[in-house]
Amino acid sequence: MASEDGSTTPGLPKAYDYLATVHVEENHVYWQAPTPSSGRDYWFWSRIATTGAPVSKDVPLTLPFAAAGPYSATLRVAVKSRGDDAGVDPDHHLRLLFNGSLLDDRRWDGEQVQIVAAVIPQESWAPSANSVRLELPGRHRSCC
DSSP: OOOOOOOOOTTSOOOOOOOOOOOOOOOOEEESSSSTTTOSOEEESOOOOOSSSOEEEEEEEEOTTOOSSSOEEEEEEEEEOOOOOTTSSSOEEEEEEETTEEEEEEEEOSSOEEEEEEEEEGGGSOSSEEEEEEEEOSSSOOOO
16 A cells, blocks of 8 residues: 655645544344334334333433534434324424433324434533433323
């Protein structure tokens, strides 16, 4: 393999900041064709569900790439509801929090994949331990 000079071009500014992606996913729970309408197999991190009482799931998140300046991060969380109750509308209720701050309060009906995305200003996250919390407030038949 040939080697190349990696030096910056003289006269151009050096890049001190860069974009980084932190992907956090664990496959622990397997639902073989979770419902007839899905037609697919799914792996999930965990299942959280409520039959009325509030429940929550905390996911630790380390963001080690903080740069000085007015930057932000985009948090994306995917959940899948499993069920449709004709007597309840909407069936599902999910609250997404980051370090205790509410990012999204979402309700939907039926069996669906929900992608929740929120922009988080850099001053809201720590360079080490952060927490993403999924809350099922109860009352509705909830998901995930």
